Amino acid sequence: MPVAVGRLWCMAPTIMMNSPLDIHRLQGTADLLPAESFRWTQAEQVIRGTMLRFGFGEIRFPVLEPTELFARGTGASTDIVQKEMYTLTDRGGRSLTLRPEGTPSVVRAYLEENLGSQRPVWKLFYLGPMFRAERPQKGRYRQFHQFGAEMIGAASPESDVELIALGHTILRDLGMNAVRLHLNSIGSPDARRAHNEKLLAFLEQPDVFQKIDEDCRRRVQTNPLRVFDCKNEECVRILRHAPTIDQFLTAEDQEHFARVRHGLETLGIAYDLDPRMVRGLDYYTRTTFEFKTNLLGAQDTVCGGGRYDLLVETFGGPATPAVGFASGIERILAAVGESDVAPVALPRLDVFVCGLGDNARGLTAAILSRLRGLGLSADTDFLGRGLKAQMKEANRLAARLALIVGDDEIARGRFALRQMDGGGQSEIPADPSQWDKGLFVGVNA
Numbered sequence: 159m160p161v162a163v164g165r166l167w168c169m170a171p172t173i174m175m176n177s178p179l180d181i182h183r184l185q186g187t188a189d190l191l192p193a194e195s196f197r198w199t200q201a202e203q204v205i206r207g208t209m210l211r212f213g214f215g216e217i218r219f220p221v222l223e224p225t226e227l228f229a230r231g232t233g234a235s236t237d238i239v240q241k242e243m244y245t246l247t248d249r250g251g252r253s254l255t256l257r258p259e260g261t262p263s264v265v266r267a268y269l270e271e272n273l274g275s276q277r278p279v280w281k282l283f284y285l286g287p288m289f290r291a292e293r294p295q296k297g298r299y300r301q302f303h304q305f306g307a308e309m310i311g312a313a314s315p316e317s318d319v320e321l322i323a324l325g326h327t328i329l330r331d332l333g334m335n336a337v338r339l340h341l342n343s344i345g346s347p348d349a350r351r352a353h354n355e356k357l358l359a360f361l362e363q364p365d366v367f368q369k370i371d372e373d374c375r376r377r378v379q380t381n382p383l384r385v386f387d388c389k390n391e392e393c394v395r396i397l398r399h400a401p402t403i404d405q406f407l408t409a410e411d412q413e414h415f416a417r418v419r420h421g422l423e424t425l426g427i428a429y430d431l432d433p434r435m436v437r438g439l440d441y442y443t444r445t446t447f448e449f450k451t452n453l454l455g456a457q458d459t460v461c462g463g464g465r466y467d468l469l470v471e472t473f474g475g476p477a478t479p480a481v482g483f484a485s486g487i488e489r490i491l492a493a494v495g496e497s498d499v500a501p502v503a504l505p506r507l508d509v510f511v512c513g514l515g516d517n518a519r520g521l522t523a524a525i526l527s528r529l530r531g532l533g534l535s536a537d538t539d540f541l542g543r544g545l546k547a548q549m550k551e552a553n554r555l556a557a558r559l560a561l562i563v564g565d566d567e568i569a570r571g572r573f574a575l576r577q578m579d580g581g582g583q584s585e586i587p588a589d590p591s592q593w594d595k596g597l598f599v600g601v602n603a
């Protein structure tokens with residue numbers, strides 16, 4: 159069950175003056191500095207653009223939710239709920255959890271906002287941080303970021319294909335070519351009941367039960383299907399002989415799956431069938447899928463999802479089919495970094511203003527304001543340094559132009575505009591109200 163990690167009570171901080179900083183970011187979390195943040199922003203723009211092209215609208219929901227939402231939605235027998243949630247008690251004694259995934263929140267919002275009564279199908283996407291108390295390693299973090307998409311209200315196999323095509327397109331748009339789709343159907347509850355019986359009989363054989371690890375023995379009691387989540391090599395080896403769900407699918411499940419496969423083949427999206435891929439969450443029915451890459455080592459799944467036709471009902475809503483996926487941004491950016499796609503570079507600064515002397519420094523704020531008002535990026539030196547040091551700074555920022563504002567220039571009513579790539583120097587009027595953007599663009603832009 160959830161681990162209580164703290165109480166959300168405000169205490170007056172004790173300030174220790176001059177003591178060395180001995181506070182570190184938590185394990186499994188990261189600071190993103192500007193160059194890295196820029197890569198993220200670019201990726202987020204690509205993701206949002208493709209989502210919108212596919213007709214998905216953005217939903218933003220709280221980071222903190224009632225614990226019960228995940229206990230019921232994600233599922234009591236999952237590793238997430240059993241051991242990975244960041245759960246705390248608030249001042250009113252309520253149990254709250256930092257969202258470990260987005261799907262239960264989307265379904266909560268769907269019901270709470272009464273979306274089903276407004277139109278039959280909703281296509282929603284989200285992007286943001288998720289939290290899981292997993293053992294950190296490369297590609298596995300405690301605060302990580304997902305983008306996800308959910309289509310609520312459609313039962314057709316074509317809606318599964320639409321979601322898989324969306325995931326495939328975004329990964330490709332982000333520069334991830336080396337991915338492979340793994341596909342399975344875990345069937346309807348009828349199929350799973352039949353499978354469960356045979357799986358349980360297999361797992362309870364003494365020579366199997368004694369060899370599987372403690373987690374898997376627990377899974378035998380709670381939800382035997384979850385044994386397929388196990389990564390322990392010995393368990394994986396034993397489970398190669400376990401009955402798989404594909405042998406138990408009902409005629410309707412098979413028909414649904416055949417149409418999903420046909421749709422993917424029509425789109426030219428290649429896939430591998432993987433009857434042991436059950437995904438680590440309890441709500442799936444029928445289609446499950448994952449995109450994996452060979453660029454990342456153990457944490458190789460960059461996107462995972464499937465159909466969850468019973469989740470809306472689990473929360474007391476009407477029978478409402480749904481399908482969706484989520485994808486880890488850290489893993490995608492790491493994989494793209496490993497591939498031969500050229501890294502995105504920070505955009506160049508348009509104009510660096512070199513203010514020389516007190517008079518000039520008194521003018522730079524107005525100069526910067528005018529340049530930025532014209533839609534240009536502009537920066538200056540705030541340390542009162544000489545021309546040489548300021549030109550060095552302009553180079554560091556990859557400025558296209560340096561605008562030199564010294565006492566002589568002010569006296570002459572003309573500022574010098576230098577092209578940083580060695581393209582020479584010209585003069586412009588000192589009065590910013592006479593400037594237009596044309597004076598500054600076109601030069602090595």
Ligand code: HAM
Nearest residue numbers: 259261298299302459460461462463482483484485486
């Ligand atoms: P999930 O498989 O738990 O599914 O997570 C989706 C993706 O999030 C993973 O494939 C991985 O890329 C990324 N991810 C998960 N945990 C971590 C972690 N600790 N560190 C870094 N990345 C991670 C879900 O979350 C479902 N809500 C997907 C879904 C939506 N199914 C239907 N609709």
